[in-house]
Amino acid sequence: MNQFVDGIRWIFTPANWDTVNFQAGIRSQLLYHIELSAISLLVAAAIAIPVGLLVGHKRRGQFLATSLANIGRAIPSFGLVVLVFIAVGNIWPSLQLSMLPTAVALVLLAIPPILTNTYVGIQNVDPGTVEAARGMGMNERQVLLELEFPLAAPLIMAGLRTSAVTVVATATLAGFVGGGGLGAFLYSGFAQRGQEEILIGGAILVAVLAILTEVTFAGLEKLVTPRTRTRQSRRTRDPFTEPGAVSAA
Amino acid sequence: MIAQELQPPSLWQWVGDHVGDILIRLGQHIELTVIAVVLGFAISLPVSILLYRHVRWYTPITAVAGLLYTIPSLALFILLIPITGLTALSVEVGLISYTLLILIRNTVVGLRGVPDDVKEAAVGMGYTPRQMLWRVELPIAVPAIVAGIRVATVSTIALVTVGFIIGHGALGEFIIDGLNRFFTPEVIVGVVLCVALALTADVLLLGLERALTPWSHTHARPLLPSRTPGR
Numbered sequence: 001m002n003q004f005v006d007g008i009r010w011i012f013t014p015a016n017w018d019t020v021n022f023q024a025g026i027r028s029q030l031l032y033h034i035e036l037s038a039i040s041l042l043v044a045a046a047i048a049i050p051v052g053l054l055v056g057h058k059r060r061g062q063f064l065a066t067s068l069a070n071i072g073r074a075i076p077s078f079g080l081v082v083l084v085f086i087a088v089g090n091i092w093p094s095l096q097l098s099m100l101p102t103a104v105a106l107v108l109l110a111i112p113p114i115l116t117n118t119y120v121g122i123q124n125v126d127p128g129t130v131e132a133a134r135g136m137g138m139n140e141r142q143v144l145l146e147l148e149f150p151l152a153a154p155l156i157m158a159g160l161r162t163s164a165v166t167v168v169a170t171a172t173l174a175g176f177v178g179g180g181g182l183g184a185f186l187y188s189g190f191a192q193r194g195q196e197e198i199l200i201g202g203a204i205l206v207a208v209l210a211i212l213t214e215v216t217f218a219g220l221e222k223l224v225t226p227r228t229r230t231r232q233s234r235r236t237r238d239p240f241t242e243p244g245a246v247s248a249a
Numbered sequence: 250m251i252a253q254e255l256q257p258p259s260l261w262q263w264v265g266d267h268v269g270d271i272l273i274r275l276g277q278h279i280e281l282t283v284i285a286v287v288l289g290f291a292i293s294l295p296v297s298i299l300l301y302r303h304v305r306w307y308t309p310i311t312a313v314a315g316l317l318y319t320i321p322s323l324a325l326f327i328l329l330i331p332i333t334g335l336t337a338l339s340v341e342v343g344l345i346s347y348t349l350l351i352l353i354r355n356t357v358v359g360l361r362g363v364p365d366d367v368k369e370a371a372v373g374m375g376y377t378p379r380q381m382l383w384r385v386e387l388p389i390a391v392p393a394i395v396a397g398i399r400v401a402t403v404s405t406i407a408l409v410t411v412g413f414i415i416g417h418g419a420l421g422e423f424i425i426d427g428l429n430r431f432f433t434p435e436v437i438v439g440v441v442l443c444v445a446l447a448l449t450a451d452v453l454l455l456g457l458e459r460a461l462t463p464w465s466h467t468h469a470r471p472l473l474p475s476r477t478p479g480r
Binding site (some may be wrong): 001002004023070071072073075076077080082083085086094122130152168169170172173176177183186189196199200202203204206207210211214 | 296307316319320321323324325327328330400401404406407408410411413421424425427428436437439440441443444447448451452
């Protein structure tokens with residue numbers, strides 16, 4: 001228990017926000033962590049949402065979407081980060097110690113949840129509603145952007161939330177492949193024993209950042225859920241009705 | 250001659266020289282996973298039955314499980330050091346805590362999915378609540394429960410690798426060792442075996458589900474992921 005107290009004291013020591021062991025302090029590593037996570041999530045969303053929208057609109061590619069989800073879950077994120085780090089080192093050695101290798105791995109990890117949720121969200125739109133919209137003279141583009149997309153928004157946000165938490169968690173590994181971020185504190189604690197307060201303090205920071213990310217995105221999800229359906233919006237916050245709880249039966 | 254000896258071994262050479270190590274790590278990986286999923290299931294089954302019967306506990310309990318689920322594994326394993334030390338137990342405790350949300354959610358979903366007319370018919374036939382649970386509700390919930398076990402197993406197999414941080418990463422040890430020595434084949438062996446293990450386990454569990462529910466041969470749709478445990 002003393003180690004937890006030491007870790008918390010380490011976090012609340014102002015000097016540690018400037019430098020730790022004569023290197024980057026908590027402030028700059030935290031900013032690096034957030035920047036890396038935000039860039040990766042944005043790139044992943046820019047790829048996954050359009051693809052999910054198109055595939056979902058065509059009501060095709062169910063197999064692709066589910067197998068992508070399954071494979072995404074089976075790949076150890078740590079292994080992926082290390083493999084991309086090695087690959088970047090072979091192709092562009094000068095970029096190996098930049099944000100790039102981890103960012104590429106994070107984008108790959110963040111795509112499946114956003115893509116499958118977008119796809120499922122679009123597909124779940126009642127076909128009768130879609131037909132009605134077509135009957136009213138909406139073209140395919142309007143059906144997709146003005147009807148299906150808004151109705152799928154809560155599920156798309158749920159996918160973004162899943163990916164955001166995964167990205168923030170996995171960005172920690174950047175510190176193990178020569179990058180920065182909060183993982184750098186865990187790495188120094190891992191490499192040289194005897195500085196437990198850095199190890200524990202760093203782990204607490206990582207956990208708190210992940211939880212704050214989850215809470216923030218849960219709030220965003222609530223925002224995009226139409227208010228007229230208050231009963232339903234309450235239900236979407238209940239993990240029971242989250243897309244992941246789709247029963248296999 | 251000397252130049253040849255300095256040449257790093259190829260992938261297959263390395264595999265040939267380390268068959269013993271690979272089997273040991275693979276065994277550790279399977280052991281960590283099986284214990285985590287079995288104990289996770291042993292905890293979540295009674296909890297799910299309780300939550301199914303007492304709905305008001307559902308939100309608080311899943312909120313706690315969700316909080317555990319959100320903590321990144323790297324951080325959770327480290328935070329367990331002061332409590333359970335640099336042991337396999339720390340990894341195990343972390344892994345079990347990640348299975349809880351998935352298993353509880355799926356089991357409750359499965360139980361809630363039992364049609365009312367089926368339950369009424371059972372009551373009409375004189376089933377006691379206990380008989381109803383074991384002979385009607387749980388069997389009907391099997392596909393959802395097994396779907397939960399599949400997701401929990403596959404994510405646990407991927408998560409075990411992070412145990413390297415406290416020296417119990419099983420196949421993950423190959424990844425960190427390969428990284429530290431700049432030796433790519435070792436990393437590839439760790440990742441490929443890990444993915445192969447996850448896919449094998451998934452197929453085996455699908456077979457288990459089919460065997461347990463001979464009455465329903467409609468093919469089960471695999472669960473879509475909503476969240477992956479903190480990596």
